[in-house]
Amino acid sequence: MRKVRQRDTPPEMRLRSELHSRGLRYRVDAGPLPGLRRRADLVFPRVRMAVFVDGCFWHGCPDHMTWPAANRRWWEEKIGRNIRRDRDTDAELRAAGWRVVRVWEHENAVQAADRIERLVRAA
Numbered sequence: 001m002r003k004v005r006q007r008d009t010p011p012e013m014r015l016r017s018e019l020h021s022r023g024l025r026y027r028v029d030a031g032p033l034p035g036l037r038r039r040a041d042l043v044f045p046r047v048r049m050a051v052f053v054d055g056c057f058w059h060g061c062p063d064h065m066t067w068p069a070a071n072r073r074w075w076e077e078k079i080g081r082n083i084r085r086d087r088d089t090d091a092e093l094r095a096a097g098w099r100v101v102r103v104w105e106h107e108n109a110v111q112a113a114d115r116i117e118r119l120v121r122a123a
C-alpha cells in the first residue's frame with residue numbers, strides 16, 4: 001500500500017527544478033507548523049507559504065479520478081478521508097496565517113511555478 005504523501009514524484013521534481021531555476025529557495029517535505037503533524041511538499045518559511053503537489057488519484061482530482069473496479073466503496077471512503085484531511089490541513093495553516101497553494105500533479109509545471117513565483121515575490 002502506497003503512502004498518500006509521496007516524496008519526489010516526477011510532477012513534484014519538475015516543479016521543484018522550475019522554481020529552483022528561477023532562484024526560489026524552499027524546504028522540501030517539511031512541517032510548516034510546529035505541533036501540526038502535517039507536512040507540505042514545499043515550504044517557503046519567510047513568506048509563510050506551503051505548497052502541496054497533489055496526486056490525481058490519492059487526492060480525488062475532479063478531472064482524472066478513475067475508481068478501481070474492485071472495492072469501490074472502500075476506495076471512495078479512503079479518498080474521501082484524504083480530501084477531508086487536505087481541507088483540514090488548509091484550514092489549520094490558513095488559521096495560523098499561512099498561505100496554501102495546491103498544485104495538481106497534472107498541472108503544467110511552468111504554469112504552476114508562475115503562480116507560486118508571483119505569490120512569493122508579492123509577499
Ligand SMILES: [Zn+2]
Binds near residue numbers: 056063064105106
Ligand atoms: Zn488530475
